[in-house]
Amino acid sequence: MIQSRRSRIGNALTYAAVIPLAAFFLIPVIWLVSLSVRTPQEVFLGASRLIPEAPTLANFGQVLTDGGFRLYLWNSVKLAFLGAAGAVAFAAPASYAFSRMTFRGKPALMMGILAVQMVSGLVILIPLYRYMDRLGLLETHFGTTLLYISAGIPVTVWLLKTSFDAVPMELEEAAAIDGLGRFETFLRITLPLAAPGVASALILNVILNWSQFLIPFVMLSESAKWPISVAIFNYAGATNATTTQLLAAACLVAVVPTLIVFLALQRLIVRALTSGALKG
């Protein structure tokens, strides 16, 4: 009896802490949604119109058509997916080697790959800006994608190594007996068996690339090439108090795709985060 009463009090205390915390994380997004469906008049009524009396979707229409946000969305999709696919494609063979082969210098190399991830993008981008300029890759999505790939590679190597580690060796040995070469074994046996891990790595890269700001901000100055993060930043600088509802709509447009991907694939993402991160 005492035990159960104590745990009931404990549960009540748990909720007493959980509810304000949940509110802290939820309210900013609710406010964004609220502003994005208001008319300019209602924007100025502040918190008293949390639920607007005359909600409108016109702000989204205006942002997507006149604001050019459809193009920015497309640019973001392109850069995020190409960057993620590139990072996974280039990292996978190395992860396989780290998972399956023993060779001299392996631990040092793996720690080295982890260490470069800690280098600020700024240190790298300052000299790279000049190379890219000389190679004619400034202002191109190709050059930008190369940088997205290199930003994603270190963490991807580790994520994929962890998922290859979980594939039983016996299957590969059987494949070798059947005469499959090492690369064929990797491509036809290990990679498909590690598919959930590969998918998590891909999604995590897409989400991180969607947030990427510094690389495109430095590389791309022509607005037609901007991903949505850079577009939002410039739009925020160009709007004023009378167009807050448009900025809110634009911001929501930038946030919703990544939220949908996250909510749909939360389990994979959480797994990628915990498996990769705990190796740290």
Next chain:
Amino acid sequence: MTATSAPRRAAAPPATGGGPAPARPLPWLLPVLFFIGLFYLWPIIDALRLAFTDASLLDREANFSLDAIGAMLGSAALGTVLRNTAVFTLGSVFGQLLLGLAIALLVVRGERNNLRGMLVLRTLVLAAWVIPGIANGVIWQMLFSEAPFGAINSTLRLVGIPPVAWLSNPDNAMMSAIIATVWQGTAYSMILLYAALRSIDDTLYEAAAVDAATPWERLWFITLPELRGALLVNAILIVIMTLNTFDVIISLTGGGPGRATEVLALYAYNTVFYNFDLAGGSVLSILLMAISLTLAAIVAMFLPRSGRP
């Protein structure tokens, strides 16, 4: 520290007889080595070289010079910027660790007792993490704004409390930037600590129950010591992430008012891309890298041995 949770690792040495051909790792590693060499190592070396020149972003000629180093390290702004960086990093890292730990403990407790809604809390916290940093700054600006549409101030006005200058007062601006950063970054600490909490051996708690330990004693004598490795690794990672990023700050305050929220990464960025001072920016970015590595090394000294695979 995951040794207990992953006992069925398959990475045994290659089996003898009938196993795959002998390892020749180089072709496998080549793509990664190419990217790391070209996009990490070479630029770092070049940044070091540029720090000893008078290079500007606009012209390609650069001569050996120590002027940039002298000018940057002697500049009056650097002291302010370093102080801002220290306050911002300390505030953000402690905020994220404490809040992340609190939420992880709550969620694990809730799950053990089959309470509803724990997944909702975890999802909300993680959702903030996937929001791009730039959007995060814009969203918090709408919350902190002193204009009529500012969420916090208009709520305060409704209940008759005078509005607060969240962003235009230099002291508050730093706090506001830290709050926005913690809002977004807590997810990372929460998920790491959540995974670490779940991997703590249950028998430790069963033994504590036999000894009639209070919840506080369980936290202090079992949970926190068991989490030590995870907390330290977590601290290293978020210290470095916090030092290196400025997208929340650039869109929330732009570094202002004045220089009140200008951190080292933003200062380095401005030096290169607004003042076109490539050499000066290289000096600052190398200083940034040196600070990150030093802090990471200091925290790593407290790691328990054999933490790494």
